[in-house]
Amino acid sequence: MKKIISLHSAVLVPVLFLFWLLAYRNTMWWMEGMSFFSTLPDFAVLQARLPAGAVKYAAAYLLQFYHSAVAGALLQTLYAWIVMVCADVVVWRLLRRADLSWLSFVPVGIFVAIQCRYRTVDGSLVWCLAAIAAAVVSVCLTRRTDGYVIVRGFWRRAVIVPLLLLAACAAVSLSIRENRVRERVHRTERLAENRDWDRILEIVRPEVSAEDPVRRRYALLAMAEKGMLAENFLRYGVKGSEDFFFAGSNDIVGCNFNALLARSLGLENETIHQSFQLNSLSPLGYSFRSMRRITDAFLRDGNIPLAEKYMRILLHSTCHKSWVESRVGRMIDLMQNPVERDRDNILTCATNDEPLLMDMACLYDARPDNRMCADILLCGLLASRQMDRFALLFPRVYASAYPGRDVLPRYYEEALLVLSRQNPDILDRYSVSSFRREAFGKFAELMDAGRYDDARAAYPDSYWSYLYAAM
Amino acid sequence: MHILTRIFVIAALVFLCACSDGAATVGGKSDSPPPIFPDYVSVTVPCNIAPLNFSIRGTDRIRAEFAVSGSGRLKVEGRRGMVDIPVDEWRGLMAEAAGDSVRVTVSAWGALNPEGVEYSPFSFYVSRDSVDGWLAYRLIEPGYEGWMQMGIYQRDLSSFDEKVLVDNSVNGMGCVNCHSFAGYSPERMLFHARGEGGGTVFFEGGGVEKVDLAKVGPGKQGVYPMWSPDGRYVAFSSNSTFQSFFGGHGQVLEVYDQASDLMVYGVQTGEMAVDGRFQTEDRWETFPAWTPDGRSLVFCSAEPHSMPLEREKVHYDILRVGFDPETGTFGERVDTLYNARVSGGSASFPRVSPDGRFLMFARADYGTFPIWHDEADLAMIRLDDGVQVDVSALNSTLSESCHEWSSSGRWVVIGSRRLDGRYTRLFIAHVSPEGVCGKPFLLPQRDPEHNMWRLKSYNVPQFVRGEVRLPQRDLKNLFK
Numbered sequence: 001m002k003k004i005i006s007l008h009s010a011v012l013v014p015v016l017f018l019f020w021l022l023a024y025r026n027t028m029w030w031m032e033g034m035s036f037f038s039t040l041p042d043f044a045v046l047q048a049r050l051p052a053g054a055v056k057y058a059a060a061y062l063l064q065f066y067h068s069a070v071a072g073a074l075l076q077t078l079y080a081w082i083v084m085v086c087a088d089v090v091v092w093r094l095l096r097r098a099d100l101s102w103l104s105f106v107p108v109g110i111f112v113a114i115q116c117r118y119r120t121v122d123g124s125l126v127w128c129l130a131a132i133a134a135a136v137v138s139v140c141l142t143r144r145t146d147g148y149v150i151v152r153g154f155w156r157r158a159v160i161v162p163l164l165l166l167a168a169c170a171a172v173s174l175s176i177r178e179n180r181v182r183e184r185v186h187r188t189e190r191l192a193e194n195r196d197w198d199r200i201l202e203i204v205r206p207e208v209s210a211e212d213p214v215r216r217r218y219a220l221l222a223m224a225e226k227g228m229l230a231e232n233f234l235r236y237g238v239k240g241s242e243d244f245f246f247a248g249s250n251d252i253v254g255c256n257f258n259a260l261l262a263r264s265l266g267l268e269n270e271t272i273h274q275s276f277q278l279n280s281l282s283p284l285g286y287s288f289r290s291m292r293r294i295t296d297a298f299l300r301d302g303n304i305p306l307a308e309k310y311m312r313i314l315l316h317s318t319c320h321k322s323w324v325e326s327r328v329g330r331m332i333d334l335m336q337n338p339v340e341r342d343r344d345n346i347l348t349c350a351t352n353d354e355p356l357l358m359d360m361a362c363l364y365d366a367r368p369d370n371r372m373c374a375d376i377l378l379c380g381l382l383a384s385r386q387m388d389r390f391a392l393l394f395p396r397v398y399a400s401a402y403p404g405r406d407v408l409p410r411y412y413e414e415a416l417l418v419l420s421r422q423n424p425d426i427l428d429r430y431s432v433s434s435f436r437r438e439a440f441g442k443f444a445e446l447m448d449a450g451r452y453d454d455a456r457a458a459y460p461d462s463y464w465s466y467l468y469a470a471m
Numbered sequence: 472m473h474i475l476t477r478i479f480v481i482a483a484l485v486f487l488c489a490c491s492d493g494a495a496t497v498g499g500k501s502d503s504p505p506p507i508f509p510d511y512v513s514v515t516v517p518c519n520i521a522p523l524n525f526s527i528r529g530t531d532r533i534r535a536e537f538a539v540s541g542s543g544r545l546k547v548e549g550r551r552g553m554v555d556i557p558v559d560e561w562r563g564l565m566a567e568a569a570g571d572s573v574r575v576t577v578s579a580w581g582a583l584n585p586e587g588v589e590y591s592p593f594s595f596y597v598s599r600d601s602v603d604g605w606l607a608y609r610l611i612e613p614g615y616e617g618w619m620q621m622g623i624y625q626r627d628l629s630s631f632d633e634k635v636l637v638d639n640s641v642n643g644m645g646c647v648n649c650h651s652f653a654g655y656s657p658e659r660m661l662f663h664a665r666g667e668g669g670g671t672v673f674f675e676g677g678g679v680e681k682v683d684l685a686k687v688g689p690g691k692q693g694v695y696p697m698w699s700p701d702g703r704y705v706a707f708s709s710n711s712t713f714q715s716f717f718g719g720h721g722q723v724l725e726v727y728d729q730a731s732d733l734m735v736y737g738v739q740t741g742e743m744a745v746d747g748r749f750q751t752e753d754r755w756e757t758f759p760a761w762t763p764d765g766r767s768l769v770f771c772s773a774e775p776h777s778m779p780l781e782r783e784k785v786h787y788d789i790l791r792v793g794f795d796p797e798t799g800t801f802g803e804r805v806d807t808l809y810n811a812r813v814s815g816g817s818a819s820f821p822r823v824s825p826d827g828r829f830l831m832f833a834r835a836d837y838g839t840f841p842i843w844h845d846e847a848d849l850a851m852i853r854l855d856d857g858v859q860v861d862v863s864a865l866n867s868t869l870s871e872s873c874h875e876w877s878s879s880g881r882w883v884v885i886g887s888r889r890l891d892g893r894y895t896r897l898f899i900a901h902v903s904p905e906g907v908c909g910k911p912f913l914l915p916q917r918d919p920e921h922n923m924w925r926l927k928s929y930n931v932p933q934f935v936r937g938e939v940r941l942p943q944r945d946l947k948n949l950f951k
Contacts, residue, residue, distance in 0.1 A: 042926045046620055049640060250617070267718035277617050285619030286926070301720060305891035313924050343721030347779070359718070366719060 004101050004158065005088050009081060011162050012105075016080050016112065019170050020073035024116065024179075026186035028073065031120060032066035033289030034252070034282045035059075038316045046285065055129075059121040060284055064319045067288075076115065079124040084108045086131035093138040098154050102161035107131070109169040116173040120283055185253070188218045192260050193289075197222035210237030217257055220244055225264055229375045230409030233383070235461045241380035247355040252281050259293060262348075265363060265373055268301040270348045288314075292323065299330050302339025307331060356380050364397075371401045382415055385467055391419050391426075398430065406431055414440070414463035440464065497578045498586025505577040505590035509913035509922065512593040515901040516912060517602035517882060518569040519629045522556035523595070523912070526919045530581030537575055539568040552581065553919065558630055568597040595912075598901055600881035602628055603934035605657065606897070606914075607636060607650060613893050613928035616714070621927075623650050623662055625939055631917040636939055642666055642950045649695060650931060653702035655878040657937040661696060661705060668950050673738065674941055675702075681949045688734060688743025689750065695758050699765045703796055704744075705736045706759035706768055715779040723893070726840035727778045727785070731755040733770060737799055746801040749792075757787070757839060762823050767793050768801075769808060769821045769830065771839070783837045786811035789818045789830065808852060814859075817841075820873055823854070825880040829906050830854055831862070833872045841872045842886070842895065849874055849885060851906060860906045870895075876902075877934045884932040885911060895928045 020028065036043070037060040047057040066072035087104035095103070111127050118124060173179055191200045204212075204219040219236050220243065223229040237243075245261050246254030259274035275290040275297070282290070291314055298307035311327060314320040344366045350358035360377035363370060374397040381390040394412070402408060408416070413432045417440040420427045427437075443464050446455035456465040504512050507525040516523065527533055530552040537545040545564050547556050554577075564573065572594040580587040606628055611621040622638025639647050645666025653659035660674045670681040671693055684693040684707065693707035710731040716724045733749035733756045736742075749756050752775065759770040771787040778785070789809035793802025808830060809818050816834040819841050823830050833841040834850045841847030848866040852859055865871060867889035874885040883902055886895040890913075898911035916922055 040924055040926065041921075042924075049635070049638065050620070262718060265718075268720060269723050270716065270718035273716050273718075273723070276612060280612065280617030280619045282619075303892070306893055309891055309894075309923055312920075313926065316924070341720035344719035345717040345721045346719040347715055348718035349716045363718065 001088070001092055004092070004098070005085055007158050008084055008088060008101075008104065008162060011159055012081060012084055012108065012166065013077055015163070015166050015170075016077040017073050019112075019166075020076045021069060023170070023174060024076075024183055025069045025073075026190050027116075027179075027183050028066045028069055028076070029190050030182075030186040032063050032072070034287045035063035035066075035120060036282065036284045036286035036288055036291065037061050037064050037318065038286075038313065040313065040316045043284075043286065055122050055125050056120075056284065059125055061318070062121055062125075064288075064317055067319055075121070076124075079121070079128050080108055080112055080115065082128045083111045083131045086128075086135035089135040090138045093142040099157055101154075102157050102165070105162040105165045108162075109165040112166065113169040113172050116179050117176070184212075185214050188215050189256060192218050192221065192257075195225070197225045201226070204236075206232075206235040206237065213243070214253055214257075216243060217245060221257075221261055221264060224372050224376055227371065227375070228409075229379050230411045232410075233379050234411060234463060234466050238383050241354060241356045241384040243383065244356050244376055244380055248349075248351065250277070250281070252278060255281060256289070259290075263293070263297070265376075266367070266370065267346065267348060267363065268297045271297045273349075288317070288320075295327065299327060299334065302334055302341060304331065304334050304338075307334075354384065357384065357386075368396065368400050374401050379411065382411060382463060382466075387415065387419060387467075390415055391423075395429075407433065410436070411463050418464060418467060496587065497589045498584065499588050501588050501590045503591055504593040505579065507577065508919055509915075511575075511595050511912055513595065513910060514912040515596040515598050515909040517600060517628075517899075517901075518565045518597050519601040519604070520565070520899075521628060521630050521915045522558055522561040523915050524553065524555050524917060524919055526551075526553040527577070527579050527581075528552060529583060530579040532580040532587075534578045535575055536577075537564055537573050539564070539571055539573055541574075544568075544573075552579070555917065562629075565597055570597065570599045572596050598881070600879060600901070602879075602882045602899065603655060603877050603936050604628060605935040605938055606884060606932055607652070607660075607935050607939065608897065608932045609648060609650065609930040610925075610927040611930055612926075613895065618646070619644060621647060623647055625935065626914070627938070631915070634938075636660075636941055637662065637672075637946060639664075641947050642669060645669060648931075650933060651696040651698045651705065652933055652935055652939075653698040654700040655934055655936045656702070657935050657939040659698065659702050660939055660941070661698060663693070663696075664950065670949075671696075672946070672949060674939075675738070677942065679942060679945050679949060682736075682741075684736065684743070687736065687741065689732075689745050691732065691734065693734070693736065694731075697760050699761045699796070700763060701765050701796065703738055704765070704794075704799070705738060706761065706770075707734050707736060708732065708757040708759055708770070709734060710757055713778070715782075722843060722845070724843050725779055725782055725838060726843060727782055728755055728757060728839055729778055730775075731757045733759055733768070735768075735794065735799065735801075740799070742799070744799045744801070746792075748805070749801075755785075755787075755839075756790075758820055760821050760823060762791075763825050763827045765794070765796055767791050769823060771818050771821060773811075773817070773839070785838055786817040787819060787839060788812075789821045789832060808854070808857070818850075819847075822874060822876055824876050824902075825878060826904075828854055829860065829902075831874060831876070831883065833874065842870055842888075845869050845888075845892065847872055851908075853906065862906075862908045864908045864910055865898075865900055873931055875933050878936060882934075883908070884914075884934065886929055886932060887911070890922065893928075894925070895930060896922055897929050897932050 047053045062075055087107045091104045115124055200218055200222040204215045209216040209219045216236055223232055245258055249255055255274050255278040259271050262270035272294050275293045279286050279290040291310055295307055295310040311324045315324055346366045347362045348359050352358055357380050360373055363373045364377055413436045416426055416430055416432055443455050443459050459465050505527055507527055511523050533549045533552055533554055535547050535554045536543055545560055547554050549555055574592050574594045576592045578587055578589040605625050607625045609623050612618050623636040624633055625636050626633045637647055639645055642664045647662055647664050650662040661671055663671050670683045673680045691709035694710040695708045697706045708731050710728045712728050714724050714726045735744040754772050755775055756770050756772045759768050769789055769791045772790050773785050773787040776784045788807055788811050791806045791808050811817055817837045819833045819839055821830055821832040830852045832850055833847050835841040835844035835847040847870045849862050849871045851862045865885055869892050870888045872886050874883055876883055883900055885898050887898050888895055890896050897914040900911035901909035
């Protein structure tokens with residue numbers, strides 16, 4: 001029996017460990033972030049009152065370790081290993097045939113395939129408990145045997161069949177589109193969390209963005225952060241101003257993105273608001289991702305009491321000591337040099353037809369030096385084809401964000417050229433490249449000749465094509 | 472040595488160390504009072520309050536000696552910078568000190584003072600006025616839109632016991648809010664349960680009943696309730712409430728109404744009494760409260776404005792209208808008790824003291840929801856002559872808002888965000904018969920740090936004379 005378990009373990013552990021580490025690294029990162037564990041009585045008592053509280057609490061404890069991909073992969077493997085050992089015991093007790101020992105990999109394979117769909121580890125723990133119960137029952141109800149008799153072909157069946165089963169289950173897991181999409185989205189979320197904007201733009205290419213509305217928003221955010229939005233945004237499949245964030249969002253993906261957008265814009269209250277929303281949407285009512293983000297927002301805001309509160313809360317988990325320690329220096333700095341913030345009450349979360357434009361307009365009014373906000377606002381106006389409002393706002397933005405610039409971003413130039421059809425003087429005030437002027441002239445000629453499709457085909461990514469798409 | 476024997480020896484040593492009777496010597500003295508948290512220096516406390524455990528951050532060992540009339544009565548040693556006073560000994564001390572001051576001498580040892588330091592003693596006064604035994608409140612995330620878990624809880628004020636009265640596990644994680652008790656009775660309580668299958672739950676005579684107020688009278692949902700002292704009526708405001716968020720560095724959010732009216736529900740008749748004067752769109756009426764005789768209602772009233780853009784123009788007055796409990800009708804005369812245009816600001820949460828002499832309310836610069844206004848303070852009017860009484864002792868630089876009188880009128884509980892600006896915590900303050908308010912003290916907790924890391928905010932504190940015993944099974948059945 002020990003030999004069988006050792007042999008099966010030698011097959012299962014490295015395969016599954018590598019599978020999780022390579023295929024679902026970002027999903028495990030996400031699972032840790034959306035979970036929460038604390039020894040604080042408020043949290044423990046709350047979990048105890050909820051259905052399946054004990055399992056959830058145990059799962060929350062284990063999920064803390066998923067902060068490290070290696071630890072997460074090991075734990076994911078451990079659950080499958082427990083199921084495998086228990087299945088080995090059951091097979092041994094019930095069948096007593098060495099040549100059928102591979103049968104224990106049938107439940108293991110099913111478990112692995114299902115495990116990839118779980119977004120927490122409650123289900124895995126339930127599987128483990130059920131497997132242990134089955135093993136105990138089989139041991140209690142059957143007589144002890146002397147062990148397997150190694151028969152011919154045993155090694156092939158004990159190694160190759162389980163390997164094939166595992167490979168099949170892994171393939172099934174990876175063939176499920178939802179699993180693949182989830183991993184890709186979580187990867188992008190992770191890069192955004194770490195402000196790795198270059199990497200986001202490397203993996204979310206325009207053609208990818210055009211097909212994926214979630215990652216399109218991250219690409220637009222990355223471009224806004226890099227100051228490249230007005231140069232590129234229409235190449236990424238933008239269809240309207242709503243593509244820049246998740247308006248009125250009440251789901252995890254949307255709140256997470258909105259919190260990151262607010263962080264980038266320096267809207268600390270909104271970052272905290274969206275993070276609280278994310279908390280309430282997480283399975284346990286709190287999430288490490290939100291708690292960490294809220295802590296950092298308060299630190300950036302110079303709010304010592306609340307930053308300290310959340311740091312102390314995080315210290316009541318198992319794995320956040322070093323994370324908190326990494327913020328202590330900032331805290332000490334704040335104590336020595338308190339930050340005085342203007343009380344700028346900027347309305348956010350507008351509930352009208354144009355929430356992005358309303359929010360950005362309020363922010364821009366309060367902080368006209370916020371170039372990122374200005375770019376999102378102007379590009380949002382262009383995306384919603386509001387040329388009049390663009391014409392009104394552009395001079396203000398130009399004066400503050402682009403004073404004396406020889407070269408304007410592409411889409412601002414193209415919008416100015418459109419405006420120049422009615423107001424030619426506008427080109428005297430702003431520098432528009434001769435190359436762009438020529439191109440617009442050709443585009444206009446084609447349009448004037450009624451060759452709309454030819455015009456759009458000649459300048460597929462241009463603002464002109466976008467603006468006159470309906471013609 | 473056997474492993475168990477070793478463990479026993481070590482445990483015995485630890486126990487002996489923990490029980491050592493103040494053998495530690497103090498290296499020096501300080502002229503300042505100890506920097507204890509919570510701040511209990513010079514407060515007045517009821518004689519039946521739970522032990523005032525406190526901590527000094529940055530210290531390890533701590534010793535507190537409590538003396539009454541010059542003689543030592545209780546000595547407590549603590550570790551981890553915290554004094555955990557045994558409840559039984561504390562009760563003995565309180566019984567002896569009622570009507571007198573307790574002088575506390577604190578010594579502490581820590582990394583900064585390894586030799587120990589004895590701080591200048593401080594005192595607190597133990598009032599003979601006891602406070603109602605229990606306090607009910609809601610615990611909820613501080614504001615924002617969503618939640619997962621919330622509940623209404625009750626706390627034994629003479630100990631640290633906190634119990635769930637009802638939480639939203641009964642109604643599918645919906646909202647439970649706005650509890651009210653009739654005459655501080657633990658046997659008459661109501662609360663709202665929102666969401667699918669929701670309604671207003673009345674607990675009376677040992678049973679629970681769910682009423683959908685939207686199907687009674689004018690067909691409006693009840694929001695802020697106040698049960699009349701005799702239990703025959705519940706005054707409700709019906710509010711269309713919204714909130715706007717602010718993204719920057721200042722105010723977090725603004726909660727506002729876009730319509731609100733008054734109505735009175737007859738508990739025995741099941742009928743809703745309304746008055747056309749308080750059902751119009753010309754004024755917004757909210758936060759009804761009964762006078763102790765149950766013959767008048769005070770409430771807030773404001774001229775409507777376009778919200779949220781004109782939010783700073785909304786200023787609520789406090790009005791009073793008579794009510795005849797025999798006929799269930801409103802009186803003709805409406806008095807203005809607080810005129811916001813004259814006195815400034817905007818009033819919320821009016822509450823009349825049980826002796827009928829004082830009206831306490833929250834005052835912010837504008838709007839109806841002072842909880843998110845840092846400038847919000849408590850204010851008080853003497854009803855005899857309308858003169859404002861100084862209650863600055865209750866206030867801080869951050870928001871003070873929801874408050875409630877004790878049944879004796881000698882205590883008020885107030886919700887304040889003075890600790891961190893965002894999480895409401897409960898403070899209790901003494902009020903003399905002349906309306907002089909003492910320094911508020913933080914609701915005692917076994918671990919004082921509990922106030923800092925509690926994940927939820929307190930809301931709608933209400934004193935109750937005894938423990939509320941809701942029939943939990945019947946309650947769950949209401950929502951099946």
